[in-house]
Amino acid sequence: MFKDILFGTSASPAGDYAARVAFELAGRFDAHLRLVHVLGVPSRGFSYLAEDVRTGEQVVIDDDYKAWVEEEIKTYYAKQLEKCNDYSIHVCVGHPHREILREARNSNPDLIVLGGPTEENEGSAYKKIVAGSTIQLVSKSALCPVLLVSRPAASFWGGISSVVFGADFSKASDAAFKFAKKVAASIPGCELHIFHAMDIGPVHTGLSLSQEEIEDKIREARKKIRHKYVANLEGFEKYSMEVWEGLPYVEIVKFAREKQADLIVMAYSTKDVDAENARLGSNMEQVIMRSTCPVISVNRKMAKN
Amino acid sequence: MPEGTLCNKQTVDTKEYLNALLADKSGKQYYSEMEKLDVDTDKLWKSIKSTLRSRLRTWLEICAHCGMCADACFLYLANDRDPTQVPSYKIQSTLGEIVKRKGKVNNEFMRMVMDTAWSKCTCCCRCGSFCPFGIDMGIMFGYLRGLCFSQGFVPWELKIGSGMHRVYKAQMDVTVEDWVDTCEWMAEEYEDDWPGLAIPVDKENADIMYTVNAREPKHYPEDIAEAAILFHMAGENWTVPSKGWEETSLAMFAGDWGACKMQVEEVYGAMHRLKPKRMVVTECGHAYRATVIEGPYWAGLKDGRPPVESIHYVEWVAEALRTGKIKIDPAKKIKEPVTYQDSCNYIRNAGLKNVAREIMSYIAEDFREMTPNREHNFCCGGGGGFNGMGRYREQRNVGLKVKLDQILDTGAKLVISPCHNCWDAIRDMEEVYHAGIRWSFLKPLLIKMAIPPDHLKVEE
Ligand code: SF4
Numbered sequence: 114m115f116k117d118i119l120f121g122t123s124a125s126p127a128g129d130y131a132a133r134v135a136f137e138l139a140g141r142f143d144a145h146l147r148l149v150h151v152l153g154v155p156s157r158g159f160s161y162l163a164e165d166v167r168t169g170e171q172v173v174i175d176d177d178y179k180a181w182v183e184e185e186i187k188t189y190y191a192k193q194l195e196k197c198n199d200y201s202i203h204v205c206v207g208h209p210h211r212e213i214l215r216e217a218r219n220s221n222p223d224l225i226v227l228g229g230p231t232e233e234n235e236g237s238a239y240k241k242i243v244a245g246s247t248i249q250l251v252s253k254s255a256l257c258p259v260l261l262v263s264r265p266a267a268s269f270w271g272g273i274s275s276v277v278f279g280a281d282f283s284k285a286s287d288a289a290f291k292f293a294k295k296v297a298a299s300i301p302g303c304e305l306h307i308f309h310a311m312d313i314g315p316v317h318t319g320l321s322l323s324q325e326e327i328e329d330k331i332r333e334a335r336k337k338i339r340h341k342y343v344a345n346l347e348g349f350e351k352y353s354m355e356v357w358e359g360l361p362y363v364e365i366v367k368f369a370r371e372k373q374a375d376l377i378v379m380a381y382s383t384k385d386v387d388a389e390n391a392r393l394g395s396n397m398e399q400v401i402m403r404s405t406c407p408v409i410s411v412n413r414k415m416a417k418n
Numbered sequence: 419m420p421e422g423t424l425c426n427k428q429t430v431d432t433k434e435y436l437n438a439l440l441a442d443k444s445g446k447q448y449y450s451e452m453e454k455l456d457v458d459t460d461k462l463w464k465s466i467k468s469t470l471r472s473r474l475r476t477w478l479e480i481c482a483h484c485g486m487c488a489d490a491c492f493l494y495l496a497n498d499r500d501p502t503q504v505p506s507y508k509i510q511s512t513l514g515e516i517v518k519r520k521g522k523v524n525n526e527f528m529r530m531v532m533d534t535a536w537s538k539c540t541c542c543c544r545c546g547s548f549c550p551f552g553i554d555m556g557i558m559f560g561y562l563r564g565l566c567f568s569q570g571f572v573p574w575e576l577k578i579g580s581g582m583h584r585v586y587k588a589q590m591d592v593t594v595e596d597w598v599d600t601c602e603w604m605a606e607e608y609e610d611d612w613p614g615l616a617i618p619v620d621k622e623n624a625d626i627m628y629t630v631n632a633r634e635p636k637h638y639p640e641d642i643a644e645a646a647i648l649f650h651m652a653g654e655n656w657t658v659p660s661k662g663w664e665e666t667s668l669a670m671f672a673g674d675w676g677a678c679k680m681q682v683e684e685v686y687g688a689m690h691r692l693k694p695k696r697m698v699v700t701e702c703g704h705a706y707r708a709t710v711i712e713g714p715y716w717a718g719l720k721d722g723r724p725p726v727e728s729i730h731y732v733e734w735v736a737e738a739l740r741t742g743k744i745k746i747d748p749a750k751k752i753k754e755p756v757t758y759q760d761s762c763n764y765i766r767n768a769g770l771k772n773v774a775r776e777i778m779s780y781i782a783e784d785f786r787e788m789t790p791n792r793e794h795n796f797c798c799g800g801g802g803g804f805n806g807m808g809r810y811r812e813q814r815n816v817g818l819k820v821k822l823d824q825i826l827d828t829g830a831k832l833v834i835s836p837c838h839n840c841w842d843a844i845r846d847m848e849e850v851y852h853a854g855i856r857w858s859f860l861k862p863l864l865i866k867m868a869i870p871p872d873h874l875k876v877e878e
Pocket residue numbers: 480481482483484485486487488505506548549550551552553
């Protein structure tokens with residue numbers, strides 16, 4: 114399933130859950146694991162200083178410094194690396210999303226793993242925004258699925274027996290469906306739950322729909338699911354489908370909990386790309402932050418492949 | 419004559435020298451070598467005699483020490499009206515003294531001159547408009563920086579910066595291959611959202627040749643994609659040159675006139691090669707000044723103008739909005755209070771103040787002017803290379819206060835800043851003073867507000 118996995122690491126506790134998943138996956142699929150650490154964000158105008166993302170210090174980044182950071186990364190992941198026989202470490206300077214995408218463009222991985230923003234206050238609000246926008250921007254432009262982990266994943270790949278596919282009927286959603294099906298089909302006994310959350314909008318605006326309208330829409334969505342997805346299951350039998358109404362990220366997290374999902378696959382929605390709203394967090398970000406299982410984002414670019 | 423291996427009177431013309439400078443963390447060895455660097459007083463005096471034009475000489479002589487320029491200088495204001503920050507004092511105690519002593523100055527004096535020229539003046543040229551004689555310290559300090567550079571007294575980052583221009587013909591180590599590849603990459607990355615999006619390289623006879631700041635390909639190539647999207651939306655016939663794409667000039671901040679000439683001739687070379695109707699410069703103030711205003715003189719062009727008509731990005735934007743090539747969705751105009759940072763380099767020194775206001779009238783519902791504004795606006799606090807020099811970080815941070823107060827007084831939290839330097843300074847302002855402000859170039863805002871033509875609409 115995966116031969117080359119790119120893991121964007123922060124080599125800090127913030128990325129620990131993601132690291133576990135990345136190492137676990139690489140081991141299970143005998144994949145090459147590419148640890149990409151964006152160690153500094155350029156600052157100070159045109160100067161050669163960058164802010165070390167872990168220490169917050171202003172440093173001049175040269176080959177010595179990079180080599181030193183590489184050692185630090187090896188020490189940090191010493192235990193996991195011992196068991197990992199095929200990996201490489203890449204240290205670079207720049208804006209995290211851009212450098213991860215640059216590395217992905219060069220190496221063409223089939224999965225990118227990123228740590229998500231966490232709800233705990235371990236980092237500053239600023240860091241949360243950076244993590245949030247990195248996820249958004251990488252998910253938007255990557256040419257492969259992006260696996261996002263922000264809470265300790267209860268079970269890992271291979272132990273996966275339940276995949277939830279969050280459908281939204283977009284082009285990207287078609288690609289996400291294909292990917293979810295592929296994952297479920299590759300694991301014996303795995304279930305696939307197709308789910309759509311109907312956004313009924315803010316309840317207090319006075320624009321809320323009548324119950325009848327809601328039920329009509331639900332019927333419509335079920336029809337669409339049958340036509341778009343169920344019809345394309347090609348003999349895969351262990352599936353279910355459901356449509357709930359409400360606030361999409363709340364509903365999908367609830368649904369995933371009910372189905373004891375090990376993985377959620379969602380389409381990346383371009384509507385979410387808005388630097389200002391990134392502060393509040395997109396629908397996807399909310400799901401990542403709240404769900405107990407990892408989330409895989411698939412974007413429209415993958416619909417072409 | 420003790421010349422250091424890093425700090426000396428040589429220009430940086432090889433990768434080896436450049437890398438050796440870069441490897442010297444924060445310029446430690448460089449600055450310690452500088453303490454022993456000899457001043458070639460004969461050469462200094464000779465060069466003054468042949469290059470100090472009569473205008474500057476007269477300025478030095480006629481200054482009446484009236485002090486009217488004092489309040490004009492943001493650094494004087496930011497430093498609690500420190501008398502050593504009065505513009506006339508700053509120049510008289512440096513350039514004035516060197517001339518008086520006929521170039522007979524020592525190492526210690528030159529280091530003081532360097533610190534003054536780079537940490538007490540951003541060459542914003544504001545004082546000149548308040549002096550009854552029109553004496554402009556920005557121009558005088560620019561000249562003085564050149565003298566310092568030729569003697570090897572130049573801040574470490576700017577020695578590197580000018581070397582980058584000499585070696586890479588760009589302010590950062592971005593090669594022609596890197597640049598062209600980045601253009602391809604950005605077109606690929608965004609073509610799903612904007613059908614038909616392309617970044618045409620080296621197309622001849624285009625209407626527009628677009629040039630950028632090396633930081634864009636290096637660190638935020640999105641900016642190039644955004645420029646492409648807007649040109650695409652407007653239906654422009656445009657191109658970027660594979661060679662001669664870098665518009666900026668750290669060499670100008672450094673006072674390395676040789677490198678300034680080299681850099682600008684790259685761009686003019688691209689104009690001759692591709693024969694575009696016009697050139698558009700990205701949202702960068704000093705780049706415009708370097709290539710459009712000063713460049714022709716460096717390159718020895720008799721009519722004082724670049725080979726093809728050259729305009730700043732804000733001029734293109736105003737034109738595109740005025741002619742309806744880009745249409746703004748009225749519902750998406752900026753509703754919150756918003757202010758505009760007038761960059762000295764194209765507002766005060768190139769008269770583009772009205773163009774900036776015109777743009778704001780199309781895109782903002784609650785535009786708040788800073789006070790003072792337009793040609794009287796204060797420097798953002800990071801001009802002339804001030805942002806990037808570690809040695810003067812503290813002084814720079816103090817200098818930011820004037821602009822910060824100006825911004826806060828408008829009540830706006832969003833600052834539009836179509837200049838890389840000002841943008842950086844405002845970003846740093848937030849980092850240092852936590853005032854809760856945001857900053858943006860024009861491009862991303864315009865893309866959000868524009869109504870895409872029908873053929874560019876994409877289904878979800
Ligand atoms: S205002 Fe002009 S004349 Fe007066 S001190 Fe300043 S530079 Fe000299």
